[in-house]
Amino acid sequence: MNATANTVPNFASDQEVRWCPGCGDFAILAQMKKVLPTLGVKPENTVVVSGIGCSSRFPYYLETYGMHGIHGRAPAIATGLKRTRPDLQVWVVTGDGDALSIGCTHLLHALRRNVDIKILLFNNRIYGLTKGQFSPTSLPGLVTSSTPMGTAHEPLHPLSIALASNATFVARSVDTNAKHLGEVLRRAAAHRGSAFVEIYQNCHIFNDGAFDFAKNPAIRDDHIVAIAHGEPLVFGKNRDKGIRLDVAGPEVVTLGGEYNEPDLLVHDEKADTNTIAQMIAGMRHPLMPEAIGVLRDVDRPTHNDLMRDKTPDPKSRETAVNRLLHGGETWTVA
Amino acid sequence: MEIDEKVRESQAKSPVDVEAVVIRFAGDSGDGMQLAGTQVAVSSALMGNDIATFPDFPAEIRAPRGTPAGVSGFQVQFASRQIMTPGDTVDVLVAMNPAALKANLGNLKAQGTIVIDIDAFDAKGLRLAKYDENPVENGSLDEFQVIEAPITSQTRKAVEQLGIGHKIATRCRNFFAMGIIYWLYGRDLTATTRYIDSKFTGEVAEADKLALRAGWHYGETTEAFERSYQVPAASQAPGTYRNVTGNEALALGLMSAAHLSGKDLFYSAYPITPASDILHRVSRFTECGARTFQAEDEIAAICSAIGAAFGGAMGTTGSSGPGIALKTEALGLAVMLELPLLVINVQRGGPSTGLPTKVEQTDLLQAVTGRNGEAPMPVLAPSSPGDCFNIVIEAWRIATKLMTPVMILSDAFTANGAEPWRIPDITTLEAIEIEHPKSPTGMEPFRPYDRNEWLARPWALPGTPGLTHRIGGIEKADGTGAISYDPLNHEKMVKLRADKIEKTALLTPDLEIAGPESGELLVVSWGGTFGACQEAIVQAQRDGLSVAHVHLRCLNPLPRGLGAILKRYKTVLAPELNLGQLRQLVRAKYLVDVRGLNKVRGQPFWIGDITTEIHRLLGQEK
Ligand code: SF4
Numbered sequence: 001m002n003a004t005a006n007t008v009p010n011f012a013s014d015q016e017v018r019w020c021p022g023c024g025d026f027a028i029l030a031q032m033k034k035v036l037p038t039l040g041v042k043p044e045n046t047v048v049v050s051g052i053g054c055s056s057r058f059p060y061y062l063e064t065y066g067m068h069g070i071h072g073r074a075p076a077i078a079t080g081l082k083r084t085r086p087d088l089q090v091w092v093v094t095g096d097g098d099a100l101s102i103g104c105t106h107l108l109h110a111l112r113r114n115v116d117i118k119i120l121l122f123n124n125r126i127y128g129l130t131k132g133q134f135s136p137t138s139l140p141g142l143v144t145s146s147t148p149m150g151t152a153h154e155p156l157h158p159l160s161i162a163l164a165s166n167a168t169f170v171a172r173s174v175d176t177n178a179k180h181l182g183e184v185l186r187r188a189a190a191h192r193g194s195a196f197v198e199i200y201q202n203c204h205i206f207n208d209g210a211f212d213f214a215k216n217p218a219i220r221d222d223h224i225v226a227i228a229h230g231e232p233l234v235f236g237k238n239r240d241k242g243i244r245l246d247v248a249g250p251e252v253v254t255l256g257g258e259y260n261e262p263d264l265l266v267h268d269e270k271a272d273t274n275t276i277a278q279m280i281a282g283m284r285h286p287l288m289p290e291a292i293g294v295l296r297d298v299d300r301p302t303h304n305d306l307m308r309d310k311t312p313d314p315k316s317r318e319t320a321v322n323r324l325l326h327g328g329e330t331w332t333v334a
Numbered sequence: 335m336e337i338d339e340k341v342r343e344s345q346a347k348s349p350v351d352v353e354a355v356v357i358r359f360a361g362d363s364g365d366g367m368q369l370a371g372t373q374v375a376v377s378s379a380l381m382g383n384d385i386a387t388f389p390d391f392p393a394e395i396r397a398p399r400g401t402p403a404g405v406s407g408f409q410v411q412f413a414s415r416q417i418m419t420p421g422d423t424v425d426v427l428v429a430m431n432p433a434a435l436k437a438n439l440g441n442l443k444a445q446g447t448i449v450i451d452i453d454a455f456d457a458k459g460l461r462l463a464k465y466d467e468n469p470v471e472n473g474s475l476d477e478f479q480v481i482e483a484p485i486t487s488q489t490r491k492a493v494e495q496l497g498i499g500h501k502i503a504t505r506c507r508n509f510f511a512m513g514i515i516y517w518l519y520g521r522d523l524t525a526t527t528r529y530i531d532s533k534f535t536g537e538v539a540e541a542d543k544l545a546l547r548a549g550w551h552y553g554e555t556t557e558a559f560e561r562s563y564q565v566p567a568a569s570q571a572p573g574t575y576r577n578v579t580g581n582e583a584l585a586l587g588l589m590s591a592a593h594l595s596g597k598d599l600f601y602s603a604y605p606i607t608p609a610s611d612i613l614h615r616v617s618r619f620t621e622c623g624a625r626t627f628q629a630e631d632e633i634a635a636i637c638s639a640i641g642a643a644f645g646g647a648m649g650t651t652g653s654s655g656p657g658i659a660l661k662t663e664a665l666g667l668a669v670m671l672e673l674p675l676l677v678i679n680v681q682r683g684g685p686s687t688g689l690p691t692k693v694e695q696t697d698l699l700q701a702v703t704g705r706n707g708e709a710p711m712p713v714l715a716p717s718s719p720g721d722c723f724n725i726v727i728e729a730w731r732i733a734t735k736l737m738t739p740v741m742i743l744s745d746a747f748t749a750n751g752a753e754p755w756r757i758p759d760i761t762t763l764e765a766i767e768i769e770h771p772k773s774p775t776g777m778e779p780f781r782p783y784d785r786n787e788w789l790a791r792p793w794a795l796p797g798t799p800g801l802t803h804r805i806g807g808i809e810k811a812d813g814t815g816a817i818s819y820d821p822l823n824h825e826k827m828v829k830l831r832a833d834k835i836e837k838t839a840l841l842t843p844d845l846e847i848a849g850p851e852s853g854e855l856l857v858v859s860w861g862g863t864f865g866a867c868q869e870a871i872v873q874a875q876r877d878g879l880s881v882a883h884v885h886l887r888c889l890n891p892l893p894r895g896l897g898a899i900l901k902r903y904k905t906v907l908a909p910e911l912n913l914g915q916l917r918q919l920v921r922a923k924y925l926v927d928v929r930g931l932n933k934v935r936g937q938p939f940w941i942g943d944i945t946t947e948i949h950r951l952l953g954q955e956k
Contacts, residue, residue, distance in 0.1 A: 070667050082641075084645050318593065323621075331575050334572055
């Protein structure tokens with residue numbers, strides 16, 4: 001099963017990639033091509049399902065089985081597939097409009113059911129494919145093709161929603177943070193149950209710089225905190241800042257003075273309740289650094305575990321079907 | 335058993351033979367009328383009668399008590415001959431309250447019998463039913479035989495010995511009412527007693543049985559009825575039988591089709607009247623390997639079925655009109671993906687929420703044409719409850735042969751109605767052969783949109799080495815399946831998909847004409863109106879009229895030979911429970927001036943609706 005040096009499967013398809021040159025999607029695709037061969041799952045046992053949007057072109061670019069579905073419905077398609085084919089590793093690639101607007105219901109329900117699928121949400125806070133309308137994650141004030149006076153409403157926060165849906169694996173990474181993204185993808189793949197990964201993805205055509213705070217090497221260390229299980233939440237270019245849990249919630253403190261590492265919040269991705277994870281998910285730029293890494297990774301029976309489907313052999317199925325057909329009151333005419 | 339002896343005894347007195355009887359139980363939606371009617375149907379079927387049922391209930395689970403809008407009815411016909419409908423008019427109406435009488439009096443035969451619960455005809459009951467005066471007293475029912483049975487008080491008295499509360503005691507009223515009918519028509523109590531024991535326990539079971547027997551004794555000992563009747567057994571082909579409703583037969587058909595094709599059944603649905611029953615039933619088929627999924631919405635229901643189909647399972651979903659509307663986009667995807675999929679629409683009154691529990695055939699055009707783009711799919715319709723079983727197997731055969739979604743159009747009348755059904759031998763039903771491509775031996779790339787002689791593409795399953803491929807809603811290049819925006823390729827693919835669906839006609843049986851091969855009048859019917867049309871035509875033929883009948887089980891594509899048949903008759907009539915949807919399709923395709931007989935009242939056709947029209951068209955007004 002495990003890929004060895006000379007049989008490393010090739011997950012790259014021969015399709016011409018049609019994203020805008022420079023799109024953050026390229027970096028994510030590159031990571032997936034790197035990670036997939038290391039998982040010990042053959043290309044033919046891997047299925048990538050997507051909806052509609054720039055990100056949803058993803059399946060075409062991987063030499064696996066794939067389905068480019070309809071807008072927002074990938075989690076539903078993947079649920080039916082995984083339910084009937086537990087042997088496959090099923091990935092869902094979606095975007096902020098796909099997963100949180102038109103298909104929001106399916107995302108919540110796939111997560112609460114703990115369907116064993118890996119959902120990658122490329123968040124670029126804009127509709128790209130349809131030419132730049134605001135999306136459900138666009139920030140208020142953003143001028144877009146459909147909001148010339150600026151986007152009006154509060155955005156949805158993918159991680160908060162995933163946690164509220166009781167997802168068993170919730171993580172975040174950044175398109176161009178290759179090492180971090182690769183590790184998060186590996187962790188997601190290894191998780192048994194729904195894995196939800198939000199990936200900050202730059203759409204330089206319609207919403208360039210939306211995640212500059214998290215991507216720009218000059219400033220990012222002061223605006224993101226890479227969390228790790230059992231580790232205190234330390235960040236900052238000089239690792240001189242941390243997150244401490246105050247009665248009012250998480251607060252940023254400077255280390256070395258009143259507070260030191262032992263005073264900081266220590267991340268526990270295995271916590272039974274997701275209260276603290278929700279607090280971490282609620283840390284938002286520019287008031288707080290935003291967390292990247294695995295917020296939650298807990299064990300819970302998967303959808304398939306709970307459904308306990310049976311697969312009788314043909315002979316016993318014939319007997320069972322026959323019994324069904326003869327159910328209820330019957331009579332015989334000679 | 336004491337009752338059995340009484341059956342024999344009372345029948346020995348003076349039971350009169352009748353050929354067919356129509357009973358209608360009517361009461362509040364909590365009065366157990368559906369149970370009463372179903373039990374009469376089962377007992378009669380077990381006695382060898384042909385039966386047909388028509389549950390007619392409000393959309394509300396517990397509709398306002400005592401009001402005509404809240405009345406739940408169940409009509410059952412049992413007969414010593416073949417019957418195809420639950421009957422046009424009612425011989426015996428059992429009215430549990432004034433509202434039930436008011437709502438159903440119109441269906442009663444002249445000189446018919448009314449059994450009323452006189453205890454419910456008090457001031458309050460009459461007021462709720464909006465009767466200004468008591469119909470029992472004002473002479474308005476004089477043309478009928480009215481049996482004023484104190485059902486409520488007698489039921490309470492009958493179960494008094496159990497010391498149960500008033501409320502539970504009153505809940506057995508339906509069994510008392512059934513008892514009266516069982517006596518009146520010499521029905522055997524055994525099956526219902528068995529049913530009570532299987533469904534209820536303790537005091538409730540005892541009370542039900544006591545009430546049933548008390549009702550029987552009431553019929554026998556009071557002199558309310560002049561005589562009792564009996565309906566001899568009908569002649570039936572040899573075999574083992576049971577009653578099935580349309581929804582039950584659909585569920586059994588799904589499971590059987592999965593078995594015959596060696597596939598795992600995946601049935602996914604969102605609750606909706608009148609299709610939910612299919613989900614309830616299939617969810618109990620776990621021993622047979624059925625997988626059911628109650629999805630978060632209609633869209634997820636069909637999309638998960640598409641996902642299952644991609645993986646190689648038998649992906650199926652069911653709903654009713656409004657739900658099908660929600661599934662529309664995904665249906666288009668399934669057309670594009672060319673994966674086998676079954677979609678059941680149990681039609682109800684529309685548009686929008688419409689009449690959720692009532693019958694219509696108003697979704698035909700939705701099924702045939704209701705998608706964006708050129709998105710044809712086969713559309714089949716069962717003609718009776720029992721036929722629902724066959725139609726699913728047929729539909730799955732077509733779906734897998736042609737790699738296409740198939741729509742099945744049932745309706746509320748067919749879904750809820752029951753008839754005796756000869757149980758097929760699963761071991762002798764023809765297997766549904768499905769081929770999945772194997773791993774390639776050479777190096778040539780897999781072409782997911784290559785086609786065979788049926789124009790079907792290969793159903794390559796994930797997990798097969800060497801066949802990895804991507805499918806999706808974007809237009810495909812012929813053969814390779816790569817994304818293609820090429821204008822000529824698109825036109826070619828549109829036509830290929832259409833040509834493929836046309837091949838359905840080669841997979842469905844030839845049309846059968848009942849009646850003269852040519853002549854004055856041809857009646858063309860489809861779906862659940864089959865029984866009423868068939869009986870009407872037999873009657874008209876008996877009256878010496880030249881009328882033939884052709885029934886369509888496949889609505890898209892229209893069956894081979896239909897055009898030629900239509901042209902052999904002077905007049906063609908299409909009775910439909912819509913404003914003329916089949917008529918529109920047939921006219922457009924064959925340029926034949928089809929006449930319509932159209933009814934959209936949420937009620938099925940009565941035989942009389944159709945015979946009257948036949949006589950009118952042939953200038954033989956009755
Ligand atoms: S529009 Fe934006 S998201 Fe879409 S491909 Fe171009 S850069 Fe990427």
